[in-house]
Amino acid sequence: MKALVFDGSLKIQETPIPQPKEHEALIKILFSSICNTDLEIIKGYMGFTGILGHEFVGEVVNRSSDFYGKTVVGEINCPCGTCYLCKTGRKTHCPNRTVLGIQGHPGVFAGYIVLPEENLKIVPGNLPLTSAVFTEPLAAAIEIFEQVQIKPSQHVFIFGAGKLGLLISQVFRLNGCDYTTFDTHGPKIKKAIETGIHAKELSALGESEKAEICIDCTGNPAGINLALAHLYPRGKLILKTTVAQSEKIDLNQIVIHEFELIGSRCGVFESALRLLSQELVNPQPLITAIFPFDDILQAFHTAMQPDSLKILIRHGS
Ligand SMILES: [Zn+2]
Ligand SMILES: [Zn+2]
Missing domain, CATH: 3.90.180.10 (Medium-chain alcohol dehydrogenases, catalytic domain)
Structure with missing residues (x-):
C-alpha cells in the first residue's frame, strides 16, 4: 500500500x-x-x-x-x-x-x-x-466539558478560530455560554461569523476585558500568555495548543491571581458522534x-x- x-x-x-x-x-x-x-x-x-x-x-x-x-x-x-x-x-x-x-x-x-x-x-x-x-477533533473539543464545570452564565473567551477553535466554539454555543471567539486573521473571523459563531478580530478586544474562562486554541506558543492576560482572578485557562516550540510563562501571575490551568487533550467519541449525527454540530x-x-x-x-x-x-x- x-x-x-x-x-x-x-x-x-x-x-x-x-x-x-x-x-x-x-x-x-x-x-x-x-x-x-x-x-x-x-x-x-x-x-x-x-x-x-x-x-x-x-x-x-x-x-x-x-x-x-x-x-x-x-x-x-x-x-x-x-x-x-x-x-x-x-x-x-x-x-x-x-x-x-x-x-x-x-x-x-x-x-x-x-x-x-x-x-x-x-x-x-x-x-x-x-x-x-x-469525530476525533470534536471529541477533543467536548473534552473541555468533561473536565470543567462551565455555567451558561459565564463569560468565555476562545482564542483561535482555526479548525479546533471553531469546533470548540460550536460546542460552547450549544451550552448557551456568553462566548466570543477571537483571531488575528481576518478571513478566519469572516468564516466563523458566516457559520454563526460569535467571533471578533483580536484587535477589538480591549486590554482590560476579561473572562471567567479562557481557552487557548491558537496553535501558537504565545497563545497562553494572551489568554492569561484576559482571565479574571480565579479564572480557568484551558490549554488546547500543542506545539513543537514551547513558551516561557511567568508563574507568579498564576499564584497572585489564583488562576487554574487545565491541560486538555483527547475526548469521548460517543458524544462527538451523537452531536454530529443529530446535526447539533456542523x-x-x-x-x-x-x-x-x-x-x-x-x-x-x-x-x-x-x-x-x-x-x-x-x-x-
Ligand atoms: Zn487531531
Ligand atoms: Zn496502561
Whole structure:
C-alpha cells in the first residue's frame, strides 16, 4: 500500500499492509484529515517518525473482526489496559500506550491501519463520511466539558478560530455560554461569523476585558500568555495548543491571581458522534478542500496556508 511517511521529510512510500492480531481490526481508510498536530510533528513535535495521521473514517475489512463490513472511527490511544493509570480510569495517559500516527503506531495516511477493536465506534448510517472524519477533533473539543464545570452564565473567551477553535466554539454555543471567539486573521473571523459563531478580530478586544474562562486554541506558543492576560482572578485557562516550540510563562501571575490551568487533550467519541449525527454540530463549513491521496503532499502544503481550515484526504478510488 502507499503511505505518507515522515522521517525528517514527507514522502509517499510503498509499505506492507499491516496484519491484525486477535481482537484487532484491519481498517481500509476512506477519508482522513490533516490536524495541526500533524503539522507540528513535521516541525519536530513528539519526535515521531513513520506513517502520519490520526483522524479517519474507514471500513473494517478483516472477516475475523466483529466489526467486519462496518464503517468506523477509532480512538487514537492504544493503552496497555493493565497499568495503574489504565486501572484508575486514565487510559489516555497510559505510559505504555501507543498513539495512532503520533507515537509508536503507524497512522492513517495510508491504505490501511490496524487498531484494537475496543477503540472502534460504528458511524451512524445517516452521517456523511466527510463529517464522521471530524469525530476525533470534536471529541477533543467536548473534552473541555468533561473536565470543567462551565455555567451558561459565564463569560468565555476562545482564542483561535482555526479548525479546533471553531469546533470548540460550536460546542460552547450549544451550552448557551456568553462566548466570543477571537483571531488575528481576518478571513478566519469572516468564516466563523458566516457559520454563526460569535467571533471578533483580536484587535477589538480591549486590554482590560476579561473572562471567567479562557481557552487557548491558537496553535501558537504565545497563545497562553494572551489568554492569561484576559482571565479574571480565579479564572480557568484551558490549554488546547500543542506545539513543537514551547513558551516561557511567568508563574507568579498564576499564584497572585489564583488562576487554574487545565491541560486538555483527547475526548469521548460517543458524544462527538451523537452531536454530529443529530446535526447539533456542523463541521461541513470547516472543510477547505478535499484532495485525493495521491496529492497528499499538496494537501499538506495547502493545510499550512493561513486561510486553510480542515483539509480532507479521499483514499482509494
Ligand atoms: Zn487531531
Ligand atoms: Zn496502561
